[in-house]
Amino acid sequence: MSCCGASPDYEEIDEVSRLVSAKLAAFLKTLRDNAYAVGLHEGRDAAALIAAGYAETPGLLRVAFKHLFSARKSDWDRFDGLFDAFWLGRRVKSRSITTGSAKPANNPSLKSLQDSQSERAGNEAATDQIPSADEAPGDRSGEGRMEGASRADNLAEVDFRKLADPDQIEQAHAAAARLARIMRTRLTRRDLARRRGYRLDLRRTIHSNISHGGVPISLVKRQRKEKPLRLIMLLDASGSMSMYTGVFLRFIHGVLDEFREAEAFLFHTRLAYVSDAMKEKDPARALDRLSIMAQGAGGGTRIGESLQTFNRWHAARVIHSRSCVMIVSDGYETGDAALLGREMAALARRCRRIVWLNPMMAWQGYAPEAAGIKAALPHIDLYAPANTLKSLAELEPYLADL
Amino acid sequence: MPGHDEKRNALPMKDRKEIAQALAASGYIADGELATAISLMALLRRPLLLEGEAGVGKTEVAKALAAAHATELIRLQCYEGLDQSSALYEWNYQRQLLAIQAHRGDKADAIEDQIFSEKYLLERPLLAAIRRDKPPVLLIDEIDRADDEFEAFLLELLSDFQVSIPELGTITAITIPHVILTSNGTRELSDALRRRCLYHYVDYPDVDREARIIMARIAGAGASLSLQIARLVESIRKEELRKVPGVAETLDWAAALVGLDVRDLHDSPEIVHETLMCLLKTHEDKSRVTREVTERLLGKVA
Numbered sequence: 001m002s003c004c005g006a007s008p009d010y011e012e013i014d015e016v017s018r019l020v021s022a023k024l025a026a027f028l029k030t031l032r033d034n035a036y037a038v039g040l041h042e043g044r045d046a047a048a049l050i051a052a053g054y055a056e057t058p059g060l061l062r063v064a065f066k067h068l069f070s071a072r073k074s075d076w077d078r079f080d081g082l083f084d085a086f087w088l089g090r091r092v093k094s095r096s097i098t099t100g101s102a103k104p105a106n107n108p109s110l111k112s113l114q115d116s117q118s119e120r121a122g123n124e125a126a127t128d129q130i131p132s133a134d135e136a137p138g139d140r141s142g143e144g145r146m147e148g149a150s151r152a153d154n155l156a157e158v159d160f161r162k163l164a165d166p167d168q169i170e171q172a173h174a175a176a177a178r179l180a181r182i183m184r185t186r187l188t189r190r191d192l193a194r195r196r197g198y199r200l201d202l203r204r205t206i207h208s209n210i211s212h213g214g215v216p217i218s219l220v221k222r223q224r225k226e227k228p229l230r231l232i233m234l235l236d237a238s239g240s241m242s243m244y245t246g247v248f249l250r251f252i253h254g255v256l257d258e259f260r261e262a263e264a265f266l267f268h269t270r271l272a273y274v275s276d277a278m279k280e281k282d283p284a285r286a287l288d289r290l291s292i293m294a295q296g297a298g299g300g301t302r303i304g305e306s307l308q309t310f311n312r313w314h315a316a317r318v319i320h321s322r323s324c325v326m327i328v329s330d331g332y333e334t335g336d337a338a339l340l341g342r343e344m345a346a347l348a349r350r351c352r353r354i355v356w357l358n359p360m361m362a363w364q365g366y367a368p369e370a371a372g373i374k375a376a377l378p379h380i381d382l383y384a385p386a387n388t389l390k391s392l393a394e395l396e397p398y399l400a401d402l
Numbered sequence: 403m404p405g406h407d408e409k410r411n412a413l414p415m416k417d418r419k420e421i422a423q424a425l426a427a428s429g430y431i432a433d434g435e436l437a438t439a440i441s442l443m444a445l446l447r448r449p450l451l452l453e454g455e456a457g458v459g460k461t462e463v464a465k466a467l468a469a470a471h472a473t474e475l476i477r478l479q480c481y482e483g484l485d486q487s488s489a490l491y492e493w494n495y496q497r498q499l500l501a502i503q504a505h506r507g508d509k510a511d512a513i514e515d516q517i518f519s520e521k522y523l524l525e526r527p528l529l530a531a532i533r534r535d536k537p538p539v540l541l542i543d544e545i546d547r548a549d550d551e552f553e554a555f556l557l558e559l560l561s562d563f564q565v566s567i568p569e570l571g572t573i574t575a576i577t578i579p580h581v582i583l584t585s586n587g588t589r590e591l592s593d594a595l596r597r598r599c600l601y602h603y604v605d606y607p608d609v610d611r612e613a614r615i616i617m618a619r620i621a622g623a624g625a626s627l628s629l630q631i632a633r634l635v636e637s638i639r640k641e642e643l644r645k646v647p648g649v650a651e652t653l654d655w656a657a658a659l660v661g662l663d664v665r666d667l668h669d670s671p672e673i674v675h676e677t678l679m680c681l682l683k684t685h686e687d688k689s690r691v692t693r694e695v696t697e698r699l700l701g702k703v704a
Binding site (some may be wrong): 052203316318349 | 403435442445448453487495549550592597599
């Protein structure tokens with residue numbers, strides 16, 4: 001302060017702090033864009049750190065912010081690069097950007113936003129509406145692959161339509177119901193007070209027997225708490241799996257109906273959240289919504305990237321401590337197999353069990369040679385063949401053990 | 403020292419050095435980042451979440467911090483099914499039953515008031531930590547082993563620092579403890595808990611720091627021997643092992659070598675190979691590191 005000669009007037013200080021807080025807000029936004037969990041409270045603490053003199057040198061501020069904003073090892077490792085890029089203007093070598101690919105397509109709020117925009121435009125020129133409606137699918141196919149997008153219609157017609165066959169739906173539901181029964185509940189080590197139980201709850205017993213002079217007449221016991229198992233299904237809908245997609249879609253339908261808690265995802269080159277669409281009461285509407293989401297199906301498989309999307313956007317919400325993740329895929333990865341390995345490891349840390357059902361395993365002479373399945377194998381708890389509903393039913397005893 | 407806290411806020415730089423020195427005095431050699439994290443803990447009043455492989459000295463941080471603050475260390479070891487009665491408080495049933503018998507004939511209300519009073523309350527670690535006159539260090543060890551219900555409960559305690567006991571009412575913290583949580587990453591923690599905490603990833607120490615740790619902990623380990631041990635351990639960690647040796651194992655090994663009167667690793671490769679059992683804890687690793695491998699690794703250590 002003294003080095004400037006005259007002391008700065010208050011307006012100047014205000015101006016400086018305004019600039020700093022604007023820059024800080026921009027930094028917080030950058031962090032949020034990079035999947036850091038940063039809330040208002042963190043912003044306030046960051047400002048407090050700057051005020052407390054931690055901004056003296058960039059190195060000190062970087063370390064202080066790193067502790068404040070990171071929440072896990074991946075955040076921790078990336079932070080220095082992000083910080084340097086933002087505050088010191090250095091290039092980041094590999095900035096991991098994950099797009100929420102499938103999301104805008106089925107996000108109702110975004111959709112309505114588009115609609116309202118086009119409506120406004122429509123008031124001026126009615127023809128505007130048609131190109132704007134065309135634009136949306138164009139955007140989506142740009143994200144995926146051209147050839148995949150063209151085959152999508154075909155797949156939607158052949159396989160998804162068969163969902164309407166009442167006989168097979170019934171079978172699928174029966175299989176799912178059996179599975180739901182055996183996998184339904186898992187005991188936890190957490191106790192609940194109950195009339196009947198295996199252990200006395202002394203505290204409640206004494207409390208309720210004070211009026212008897214402390215003689216324990218009515219006993220309160222503790223019983224293990226049950227927690228429903230949640231099943232999360234990830235179905236590969238790529239070209240190599242097209243023979244089996246129909247079977248498993250029916251099965252997923254049954255699972256969503258029968259399990260108390262279940263979620264379903266479809267993936268090929270991208271990941272799509274399909275639980276809502278498949279829970280639709282009107283089957284025709286459900287099929288329509290599914291076909292829209294199946295855009296890009298039948299092309300290559302990017303299991304690693306799809307799992308990355310899942311881990312980043314969905315995992316925290318859909319996985320709890322009693323979750324079982326069931327991946328149905330042949331393991332033919334067209335993307336980066338190393339990425340698949342990393343994402344499988346991350347998924348394995350989050351959930352209780354991972355089941356990988358591979359239809360190809362039923363073929364004679366099959367060995368897990370594909371790079372994808374090799375990378376994933378170490379993190380899988382049960383790796384089993386399944387290509388028909390019958391083979392699924394045969395898996396019951398193994399699934400029950402999970 | 404009444405003026406100490408103000409000084410801490412005004413001069414974070416100096417304070418960080420002080421922290422590192424204080425930790426070193428109690429036998430923990432901290433890197434610069436950890437010292438910053440500990441100064442932030444005091445400034446922002448947030449818990450510190452330490453994550454890292456098993457055996458990198460996460461628990462030691464809490465012990466050293468308690469020694470540096472000259473305060474008590476209260477430790478809560480987490481496990482699946484850990485519940486309020488073993489983490490927070492429990493009533494002393496035996497004494498309650500005795501009291502009920504002794505006051506037989508009194509009014510039920512009076513007895514109830516008496517037996518549900520402070521006198522019959524057993525403090526468990528979490529309650530103890532907020533009722534000390536001098537803020538203790540609360541170590542919540544291996545939080546990833548507890549289940550998510552407990553995590554949610556802990557989150558509430560860590561944000562409000564108050565506990566409500568149905569029979570007694572709300573107990574507010576007398577002092578806010580320094581909270582350190584550790585996790586081995588066996589289970590993903592909830593985002594809410596992670597956001598609440600400062601985060602520090604504890605990695606295996608580099609050669610220089612590990613050598614200093616050995617010198618600080620093992621009396622009789624000279625500078626050159628410590629450096630040799632640290633270098634050899636570093637190269638062993640780079641081998642493909644099932645269980646990578648941690649700092650505690652290094653210290654065991656150093657103690658063994660000092661005890662066997664080894665001054666220089668090159669003088670007695672036999673003893674080096676035979677004492678490697680301090681570092682390698684599985685049969686697979688033991689058979690992987692053969693005599694030849696030991697010699698190759700020793701060759702790299704200057």
